Amino acid sequence: MITLQQLQELFYTSVFEHGSENHTTSKLGHYINETEGLSSIDHFNIYKGSITASLNRALREIYPVCNRLTGDNFFNAMGKEYMRNTTSRSADLANYGEDFQNFIASFKHTENLTYLPDVANLEWAWHRAFHAADESSIDLAALGKVPEADKPHIVFYLPVSASLIASEFPIQHIWQVNQSDFEGDDRVDLNEGGIKLLVWRKDYTMRIDPLDDVEWCMLKEIGTGHTFDTVCTHLCKHDPVLDIEKMLPILVQRGWISSFSIDD
Numbered sequence: 001m002i003t004l005q006q007l008q009e010l011f012y013t014s015v016f017e018h019g020s021e022n023h024t025t026s027k028l029g030h031y032i033n034e035t036e037g038l039s040s041i042d043h044f045n046i047y048k049g050s051i052t053a054s055l056n057r058a059l060r061e062i063y064p065v066c067n068r069l070t071g072d073n074f075f076n077a078m079g080k081e082y083m084r085n086t087t088s089r090s091a092d093l094a095n096y097g098e099d100f101q102n103f104i105a106s107f108k109h110t111e112n113l114t115y116l117p118d119v120a121n122l123e124w125a126w127h128r129a130f131h132a133a134d135e136s137s138i139d140l141a142a143l144g145k146v147p148e149a150d151k152p153h154i155v156f157y158l159p160v161s162a163s164l165i166a167s168e169f170p171i172q173h174i175w176q177v178n179q180s181d182f183e184g185d186d187r188v189d190l191n192e193g194g195i196k197l198l199v200w201r202k203d204y205t206m207r208i209d210p211l212d213d214v215e216w217c218m219l220k221e222i223g224t225g226h227t228f229d230t231v232c233t234h235l236c237k238h239d240p241v242l243d244i245e246k247m248l249p250i251l252v253q254r255g256w257i258s259s260f261s262i263d264d
Contacts, residue, residue, distance in 0.1 A: 007031060015048050016084045055083055058096050062127045065178040066104070066120050070113070078107060094131055098124060115190060118167035119174055125163035125199035126208070132161035132201060138252060138259050150262050152229035156222050159258040161201040164211075164219055168194040172208055202255050209254075214239070218247055219256060227263050 002010075014025040025041065032040035056079040060067050067075040082103050088096055101124060104110050105117040146154060158164075165171075170192045177186040196211040198219060211219065217238055221231045232244050251257050 002031070014044065015051055052080065052083060054093070055088075055096060056080065058093050059100065062097050063100060063120055063123045065123055065175055066100075066116060068178050069116065069119065069174075070110075074109075078104070078109070081107065094127075100124065115167075115169040115171065115174065118165070118169055118171045121165055121167075122171050122175055122197070122199065122208075125165055126206065128163060129161035129199055129201045129206060132159075134203075135160055135258055137255065138257055140252070143260060146262065152227060153263045154228040155225060155261050155263050156228065156231075156257045157225075157259045157261075158219060158223050158256065159200045159202075162223075162256070163199045164216070164223060165197045165199060166194070166216070167197075170195060172197060172210065175208070198256060200256075209256075214242060214247060215251070215256075217242075218244070218251060222251075222257065 010028050010031075014028045025044065028044060029040040032043050034040050035043070056076055059079045059082070060075065063075075070078065082097075082100060086099065086103060090096070101117045101120040104113075104120050110116050143154075169190055170188060172195055173188050173192070176182060177184075177188060196213070196216040198207075198209045198211055198215075200207055200209070217235060218231075221234050224231075226234070235242055235244055248257075
């Protein structure tokens with residue numbers, strides 16, 4: 001007698017194994033009723049095809065630039081291999097493919113596409129920002145009323161949609177020339193240099209903002225969730241001449257800091 005858990009594990013393994021005549025699929029057939037004109041394996045393969053097609057479609061929609069860079073056939077094959085090696089941990093299809101970047105980095109057939117994992121990282125950040133919760137801008141009036149004694153204990157927060165990305169490749173340029181509405185010269189020199197980016201959503205507008213080294217360091221440090229006093233201490237160790245009091249209002253004005261709290 002097979003247990004429910006064993007049956008579920010057998011079903012899962014059968015969906016993502018290679019071929020339709022493998023051992024687990026054949027074994028699963030004993031637990032599926034046949035109908036006129038369709039064997040138990042035929043019934044299962046219909047379901048298997050629907051599942052794999054849905055997951056592959058989800059990956060193509062989240063990673064359209066990676067799909068375009070590799071071509072449909074290659075991307076579909078890569079997606080199927082990803083499915084076989086990665087278990088979904090969420091019932092929400094919008095969360096599928098979060099670690100696709102890491103899979104691409106370890107996939108032997110993309111080892112010459114050294115920029116592709118970082119492009120995937122950018123696309124996931126875009127997807128994440130698009131689906132992030134809405135939020136209002138920082139309350140400047142409330143910030144201005146914080147007592148002087150409490151200011152060192154302020155904790156600033158990046159937008160909930162924000163992702164900080166650094167790459168040694170020009171991934172923003174790669175992303176731009178592979179948009180469906182792009183017009184112009186689509187050539188990209190991989191040696192043109194790396195880039196640091198903040199990917200986020202401002203109201204209903206998606207943004208990919210390039211950052212200089214100062215902006216990057218400040219946002220990375222603020223993103224740790226430390227108090228402003230600790231943030232300043234760490235930043236001063238990194239760059240003793242950094243004018244934090246001058247830079248902070250700029251970050252706020254650009255919307256890169258969305259809220260704050262007081263750490264008790």
